[in-house]
Amino acid sequence: MLSSAPAYQPHIGGIPAPEQSGPEIISSKSKVEKQHPRGKRKRTAARDKHILEAAYQVNPKPDKASRCELVESVSLNEKEVQIWFQNRRQNDRRKSRPLSPQDIAEIRSRGARVLLSPAQPTNGYQLGTDTRESSLRNTAHVWNQLGPNQNIAEGSPVLQIGAINKQNEWDRDTRDDLRSQTNTESRKPPTRDQSQSEVFSEAEFPSNSTRHDANHWDPTSCISKLTESSQEGSSSRLQQRSPSSGASRSPDTPLPPPRSQYECQSQIRLSLSLEGKAEVVSNELSPSPRPSPTFPCGVSPLSYPRPPSSHRNQATLTSVTLPPISALTDCLPPTLSRGRSRNAQAWEFCCDSDKQDELTIQAENESSGSAVAAISLLRSTSIGLQPNSTKRNIPPIQRLGQDRKVKKAFFGQTSSDGLVPFMGSRDRRRLSPSAASQGSKPSFVHESTDDSDKENRGPGEDRNPPLRQTPFPSQENMPENREFTPSLSGNVKLPRGVVQYRSGQLFRRRCTPAPSLQQGFGNQGKMSQDPQKATQSVLRDEDVKSFMGEEMSPSKRGDIDCIAGLLSLSRGNWR
DNA sequence: ACTCTAACCTATTCACCTG
DNA sequence: CAGGTGAATAGGTTAGAGT
Structure with a gap:
């Protein structure tokens, strides 16, 4: 059943007409039917998108046979499938680009102000450790996604970014489906378990597959959301989540002033681990049997249970033989051992000759x-x-x-x-x-x-x-x-x-x-x-x-x- | 050595959608 | 209506197969 739909044929969203009920769809349809010189562009149906997305996670570059298999299950022809994958890869690459200097400057100038606002003395999430847009987006979504009763990955401080991405994709992609459904079936996203069941292994899930509204992301609003969410009681949640997040400290206990503008002395912070996972990290000492090096900068050593090694990018790891990350990071101060701190002070220690x-x-x-x-x-x-x-x-x-x-x-x-x-x-x-x-x-x-x-x-x-x-x-x-x-x-x-x-x-x-x-x-x-x-x-x-x-x-x-x-x-x- | 084809890439255009 | 998203196009490169 090869539905070789020629390009630019009326194919509104790929959704069969009978399913398109509801006023929104009608109006949208009327909009769509404005004739384009080259014909009409069709949107990939949400269902097809799901299928393609799943296939993409498994193999971003399907060969001809794989594409043909996909053609069987979606309402696209092979060419369209190919184009879809092509665009999908391009999208991935684009969104995985690092921050531009303008973005960074904005984060530093505006974001730091938000973080260091005196009104939020205890909310100093150290976003500075995340240098990638995607990581910030992900961490932001972490907090946006968390409901009041949801803990971060129950029992684990590590959040699966993949799960978050899947969740957001669900949120967005189902909009199309939901629009076409007039019934009042409760629109509930998959449960945490469901979404986690969709989590792809790190090997399968490209680290740069952060699709959710990337271009809508605003560093400052992201940070604002973080602080807002923490103001709304998430700090207690955070303490609950993070076993080493200083639960013994009273919320009223004043925190020491930050060492620098970019390094807040908070009990906990969000960070992106070297394994590419968002983590809630305590800045406080945690009991660890592992001997920690002393740091000349006076940075408290932080020992933190690392998640099992997972690779952000297989391509790199298959071709480059590097020592274990821990070998590189064990001697680093906490601000460097996880995430990508921009704190230059933290790096100074690396320059000490005796280190x-x-x-x-x-x-x-x-x-x-x-x-x-x-x-x-x-x-x-x-x-x-x-x-x-x-x-x-x-x-x-x-x-x-x-x-x-x-x-x-x-x-x-x-x-x-x-x-x-x-x-x-x-x-x-x-x-x-x-x-x-x-x-x-x-x-x-x-x-x-x-x-x-x-x-x-x-x-x-x-x-x-x-x-x-x-x-x-x-x-x-x-x-x-x-x-x-x-x-x-x-x-x-x-x-x-x-x-x-x-x-x-x-x-x-x-x-x-x-x-x-x-x-x-x-x-x-x-x-x-x-x-x-x-x-x-x-x-x-x-x-x-x-x-x-x-x-x-x-x-x-x-x-x-x-x-x-x-x-x-x-x-x-x-x- | 040359041609052809398939696959891939980047850049770009533009219809469509959303706030 | 501006801006974002995504489908599609254009132009380029490369590998591999065939001649």
Whole structure:
């Protein structure tokens, strides 16, 4: 039963006519019947949408067979199904984009004011830990969704964002269905259990599938809602929900003043864990047998039971071998161990020399352009970052930076920082004409393999890493070199000689310009200025040079020239 | 090596819907 | 009526198959 409905045929919402009763539908129908030059556009029926959505969660890129199966069950033809998936993926990507600088600035300027309003001294949800729009949306929906008697994930502080998304989708999608139903059947959303039963596993549910009214989201209103909801008694609920949320503290007990404008000293806060889940987190000490490191910033160590490891992005995890997250976060202060704190103070501790571990040293090497790090990166990319053969159309070199973006990007400024200018259409629309005419710089995103890169940014590192202007000064204290993550190197398999050929520059491009290899270190970041480490790095580079040999094999020279050309192109040197 | 096709992407348009 | 959403289009790239 292949209902190959030709495009632009009368197909109002895909809902059969008999079901379309009710005044709203009639009026809507009359509106729809205005003739479009190319015909009428049909809306996908809610039922079909559900089916497609379910299929999308299972497989965002169905092959032909899968599409044909879907065609059997929905009132769309294969082409339409294909288009639907295409748009759906685009929608996902669009909504998973990180915040624009304007958004961030707005959050900081307006949101912080709301949070720190003296009228709400105890409601200091530390939204600053969430750097993604979606996370804020999700956390906002958490509170909007919670009824007065609903606890967060009964017995668990972890909320399944997927469940929330499903719930919201239900709310929106059923509007169409409900409109077509004149009966007064109670419009009750699925129960918590029902919605949770629909929760897809983290592996199946893309982290960026936050569809609900994304563009309606307003940071300030979100925050306002949060504070409102807490004012309406949710604080007691919160204490009830969070076992370690300081239930013993009297609500009247004054809280110590916040350490900074962006860090409220609240008992609890909302956060997005590194696993990508919204959590209610206590800022107070919780009894934990795990030894916690001491933090020079005076940040209270927070030990919190982590949910079972689940991956936000399979694509990344299947290709990149990283140490367990806990290995990276255990030594972090609580403001960093979960979520993506923008609190620069919290990051300062990472710069303390005595807190440097192997990872730090590795990061130093990478940031300083050390050949050791370069080789390490290349080895990791050639072994651990094998291209996913199931993904077509994304050759390794493109996955490195999605060069298509580069080509279409705004080249008013060459990416001397290794930043690839990228401005989506909506971003361009956001730019005021004056800003655009003044050559306002486009949004810069670091080239990334996929969205997961954005997830792995450090705090304060939103859509746009701090270039010259930093929204707040303390960010200048942050180690900018943390950009040098292996994931950024993509899946490029370079000839061995490239390491020598492009030593340093290959990776330094992502950093501030021109820290020469002779100096041994980048010119930024406290940890790079340690002369002892500089000496070590130079010595290592010498070792590498001797290991690699000074002579380049003639057979490799062509490859290297090719790579050099590609690198040059990737930096915007098109001539 | 070349062509063709399918699949995918990004950007864009525009009908429709909603507040 | 402005703005958001989503269906659809346009133009581009790539992989793979066929010649």
